[in-house]
Amino acid sequence: VVVLHPHPHMGGDMMNPTVEAVLQGLWREPTVAATLRFNFGHDLSQSLNEAQAAVAFLQKETGIPSWAGVGYSYGAAILSEMLLKSALEPPASGAVLLAPPLSMLPGFSLASTRPQLAGGLALALIAGNRDEYCDAQQLREVHEELQDPSLPQPPLLELIDGCDHFFGQPRHLAAAADLAVKVVTRCAAGRLQAPL
Numbered sequence: 001v002v003v004l005h006p007h008p009h010m011g012g013d014m015m016n017p018t019v020e021a022v023l024q025g026l027w028r029e030p031t032v033a034a035t036l037r038f039n040f041g042h043d044l045s046q047s048l049n050e051a052q053a054a055v056a057f058l059q060k061e062t063g064i065p066s067w068a069g070v071g072y073s074y075g076a077a078i079l080s081e082m083l084l085k086s087a088l089e090p091p092a093s094g095a096v097l098l099a100p101p102l103s104m105l106p107g108f109s110l111a112s113t114r115p116q117l118a119g120g121l122a123l124a125l126i127a128g129n130r131d132e133y134c135d136a137q138q139l140r141e142v143h144e145e146l147q148d149p150s151l152p153q154p155p156l157l158e159l160i161d162g163c164d165h166f167f168g169q170p171r172h173l174a175a176a177a178d179l180a181v182k183v184v185t186r187c188a189a190g191r192l193q194a195p196l
Contacts, residue, residue: 001026001035001068001184002054004075007101008040018072018098018166021173025181031188034062040074047078048085055088068094068122068184073133073165076100083113083121094122094187096180099165101133102142110142117151122187124156126176128163156183 003026005019006012014037026032036058040047055067069092071079076097082088083095102108110123117123125143127134136159143157158179163172 001032001070001188002051002058003035003037004051004069004071004078005037005040006072007074008042009044010074012040012074014039016072018173018176019075021167021177022070022072022098022180025177026184029181029185029188031185033064033188034058040078047074048081051078051082052086052088055082065090066093066188068092068096068187070096070098070180070184071100072098073101077105080108080110083110083116091116091119092121094124094184096124096126096183098176098180099127099131099134099167100125100139101165102135102138103133108138108142109145111145114146114148117146117148117153117155120152122153122156122183124158124179124183126156126158126179127160128165128167128172129159129161130163131165133165 003019003022005014005016023035026035036054038054059065069079079095125139127139129136146155160172160175167173167176
């Protein structure tokens with residue numbers, strides 16, 4: 001599992017508390033063979049390449065071709081870009097977008113991930129309903145455009161009540177991290193159909 005952090009020009013790095021909480025949960029799961037986090041460089045035009053290189057490195061070092069990603073804020077935007085543009089083989093088996101900064105991503109859509117979703121990609125969109133950078137209604141619309149009863153694993157949408165972009169309350173952070181870990185571990189265990 002590759003875990004991607006928030007915006008490096010806004011103080012985000014791999015030691016971010018949300019990244020840490022997700023990793024702590026993943027490390028407790030026997031179905032997760034390896035995790036990788038890294039710091040994005042300051043040249044944002046290279047973030048997608050850096051994330052793709054991280055996945056390739058993890059695959060090479062572990063010998064495990066399947067991978068999943070968890071991205072928080074800017075990391076969610078980069079993970080989305082990986083899903084939309086990446087030629088990584090195999091494609092991701094799971095992706096968790098935590099608080100994708102939709103206010104900074106005009107025209108954001110995941111509609112072109114439908115073939116990956118049809119192939120079994122487990123996708124979760126998680127944010128707070130008071131997120132100032134990820135409007136809840138806009139996230140619902142992104143989720144709605146992906147709905148298709150024929151999908152093996154319908155995309156999940158979770159809006160955490162009273163939560164802002166930073167998961168600042170311990171209960172909000174725990175809820176987001178726990179859900180991210182559940183999505184990834186269900187995916188890793190091959191139990192995509194099981195309810196969360």
